[in-house]
Amino acid sequence: MGVARPTFERRQLGLTLRRLRDQAGKPQQVAADLLEKTRTRIVQLEDGTATVSQEELVKLLDCYGVTGDERVTVLELGAQARRRQKRRVHVDHLPDAYQRFADLEASASEINWFETGIIPGLLQSPSYMRAVFAECEGVWWDENDSQGHDRLAYRLERQTRLLESDERRIFRFVVTQDALRANLGSPEVMEEQRSHLLALLDAHRDLTVRVLPNDAYPNPARGRGLWIFGFGDRAAPVGYSPAAHGPSAYHDDEADTSRMLRAFYRIWEQSLSRSESRRAIEGIAKE
Template sequence: MGQARPTFERRQLGLTLRRLRDEAGKTQQAAADAVGKVRSRIIELEDGKATISQEDLAKLLDCYDVTGEERSTVLELGAQARHRQKRRVYVDHLPDAYQRFADLEASATEINWFETGIIPGLLQSPLYMKAILAECEGVWWEPSTQEGEDRLAFRIERQRRLLDPPDQRIVRIVVTEDALRANMGSTEAMREQLRHILALFKENRDLTVRVLPNDTYGNPVRGTGLWYFGFGDRATPVGYSPAVPGPAIYYDDEADTTAMSRAFYRVWELALSRVESRRFIERVEKELFE
């Protein structure tokens, strides 16, 4: 392993290896022993500050009992991490891209999130999640497969990781009014969803939700959405903009992340305050269900 600049590819590899080690119940010292290195090299690797040879990476995966498609994916991540690539965006074409997105998200100290027309994932109630997955089944994946159930379990676990962590993070989410009024699944699902958001206001002080009313002017992210992740002094920011299911596209070029940060904070300033947003959601609930 060699000391390296923490490129996005190396950060993704490091986060993946940290998760696999945790899932295997192995210590960093055990991982170091498996490749014949000192523990500090595993720390550097998991922090995205070191590269690793294909041979040593295979030894780590043996230590973590990683096999099959997942093993092939991590070996490909390792190959990408060993080469400095001149590019403006990073496109994750490999399987299970949603898991690496969650790893990146969980490592952030600051999450800024805007989506239009849909309740963002961290705020979704169980019935709302099921309604979304039901709309996708038979379109983005074959009906009656395990994928829908896996995605539901993944979403629930992702919420747990981010909303109940021992180390708190700053979470800012902007919800659009049309998402609050959408007919997602059933009346019961939408009622549960609105009440779920209101409950989150009370339970999570570090979670700040703001509502962007439909009649707001000046929204620079209209019709799309974006995430902006901050990592304090540990790493440079990363931006992400969603598209239809397919390759995950990330931005870590300073010009791009600066523009994405500016766009998010413009929407944040346009949205109602936390208190006004809570009252707005309460009014929507009464209008729709009383």
Template sequence: MTQQASAEAVGKVRSRIVQLEDGTATASEEDLRTLLDCYTVTGDERATVLELGAQARRRQKRRVHVDNLPDAYRRFADLEASASEINCFETGIIPGLLQSPGYVQALFAEAEGAWWLPDDDQGEDRLVYRLERQARLLGDADRRIIRFVITEDALRANMGAREVMREQLAHLLGMLDKLPDLNIRVLRADAYGNPLRGRGLMILGFGERGSTVGYSSAVLGPSTYYDGENEVESMLRAFYRLWELALSRKESRRLIEQIAKE
């Protein structure tokens, strides 16, 4: 039986089944009984699993779990695709979902020879993955809630050629025109009160289908996922404070247009 079929049986996202199988999450008694019914587990084996489930729920929850590339690509893609709400903040860079093709190429050109060698295919894999993410999550029919906060310095960055940023700024304006539900706000360079100064984060919400997950990426080593209630609440408080501090959608568009004309 596939993980997707199991997830549908309990009304959760597939990543929840992955977490159960990896031992990074526990199942409620109701969900566990539903899964046992789904797997046709009966008798002594069923009783043993239910008892193990009760013991697992009494253990202290893990604070975080981590993933390493390339498996992190698959886990992150699964979580992101399943999310009904995405909140994202990056400092000094345009978030990946909003990057134009030329901007992506310029970013990878900066990294080549440092984070991977010129003959390594990792750069191309990242490019394909990023473009696929954009097509999947920012389609006309997509109705999930997505909020971005972009710092002003990211809009004024030197990406090697003026044409790169002109394309990127036009790309942002085009998405704002095409996707009326897309929420983009710009944080002015002179804004004070940013609790995420020097940091970046993404918060993925799943409604009633699963608990909220916070995500922190890394250039090298593990990427970190937070699903503890206190950690997620802190991340949400920080993001919403930043959301209120940033310019409105209309004001942000006006600033992007102004920078594009400079």
């Protein structure tokens, strides 16, 4: 392993290896002894600032008990991490991309999230989630798909992993006014969702939810979602562009993430304050 620039591919590999090591219940020193390296080198690998050869990666996967399709995917991640990447956008075409997204999300110290027409996933109540998934059945996946329960469990686990963590994070969400009034599921579902938002604001002091009025102008992200993950001094920000179907794109080039942050903060400035947003949610709930 050598010291390397923390490209997006290396960061994704490192986060994956950290998760697999944790799942196997192995301390970093065990991995270090296996590769005859110092523990510091394993820390660098998991932080995305060190490279790993295919032979070393195979040893780690053996140690962590990783087999089957997941093993093939991690080996391909390793191959990508060793290449010189010149592209500005990374598109994750490998299986189980949702898991790598969750790893990246959980490692962020700051999450800035704008979504139009829908409540962001981390803020959704269980009934609202079910209603969202129900709208997609028979369109993006087959009706009665066996993975339906897994989708719900995965989203609930993401919420717990981030919102209930002892790690301090900055959460900034902008919710559009029309999303609070949307006809999703049933009136009872929307009532539960609005109550859920208010309960989250009461429970989490690091969480800020702002409401963007329908007549707000200007909105440089109109009609699209905008997510930017910050990592403090540990790494450069990463922007995420969700797709309705198929793989989504990650941006870690400074020119791109700077534009995405400018767009987010423009929307943030046009939104109601935290206290005004709370009153707006309460007002809609009483209508």
